[in-house]
Amino acid sequence: MRVVVPFAAEQPKTRLSSVLSPDERRTFARAMLDDVLAVVHDAGHDPVVLATAPFESDSTGNEILRDTPVVVDDRPLSLAVNSVLSETDVPVAVVMSDLPLATRESLQRLTAVDSEIVIAPGRGGGTNALVVRHADFRVDYHGVSYRDHLHVARDVGASVETVDSFRLATDVDEPTDLVEVLLHSDGDTTQWLVDAGFDLDSTGGRVGVRRD
């Protein structure tokens, strides 16, 4: 299956600015992209990166990323994704690039559901991963997109199901999300965090991260 992976190449992950510099946020976002592309590949699918701007795709030496087509579209996310959906035969999936907890198994659970629209919700009402098997479906990532996508599916007469996955629900936006990466992932993203000096901090009441 064709899997579109949107990627904000410029100024990614601003909500991590309290713990990462702009340069660090760029390389961290790239590590997450690498992990997601590797998992999409492992699951037997064909990824294509949908980037907001050109970016150096061979700087890390990552072979999967080097061999992955990159489409550049600087329009807002929903417009860019809908442009791809209108030009691509279904089935097609849209998987966000900030899901370092994604695994082959969780992605296969998503694609195995036999419904015209399959949604893996993110925390806070987002849509972290999506399978589209209906030609008229279009995305709208603004606001409570999970709920909106259920409505869109019904409006176009498409069957819809939701996948219950913590791994796919965990997009990494804020410092507390780094806890989940350190605990539940072992890819490039985790290695990047460990190399940058991050570790779990359970000295307070809640588990957080600290940096050396």
Next chain:
Amino acid sequence: MRVVVPFAAEQPKTRLSSVLSPDERRTFARAMLDDVLAVVHDAGHDPVVLATAPFESDSTGNEILRDTPVVVDDRPLSLAVNSVLSETDVPVAVVMSDLPLATRESLQRLTAVDSEIVIAPGRGGGTNALVVRHADFRVDYHGVSYRDHLHVARDVGASVETVDSFRLATDVDEPTDLVEVLLHSDGDTTQWLVDAGFDLDSTGGRVGVRRD
């Protein structure tokens, strides 16, 4: 399967104090308990409530709760749960009472895994649900309990697996967690929130809740 549901009967959910009064937090916690007990029952299991103090079990008229045995133990959570584990034949499960997104399906996915220890991690390194099929396993909910429970399982020679469920990972502790209840649940807890005037608020950058 015997399913132990720990319940803090006094001063529950203090991290919701910015949006709920002490009395509201008690009735809200009871609504979550009712939902969890109903789901345990629906999944074909026998719940027992492990409460920190006696509480009125028939005030809501909820039949499942009225028929559920309540064990009172005012010791810290881990001690109380381990006391039950030491007195109960395996298999036994421990499912937290603040999981209003839990469904029969998610609970059945947990209990269907054929491993001596099965863990559904919560966000932030917690252990939201647990199946124990090894007589020597004991819990320790302090700190990063998910990681600690993996270690305990290995120390006693028990096989261990993790269940990937957003529904079981979502314990309700903070105001932002109410978003998930309003979006993904339709039980007593959701009805309680709607009756109390809560609704989704997507006017800002992130989805939150507002109260009339």
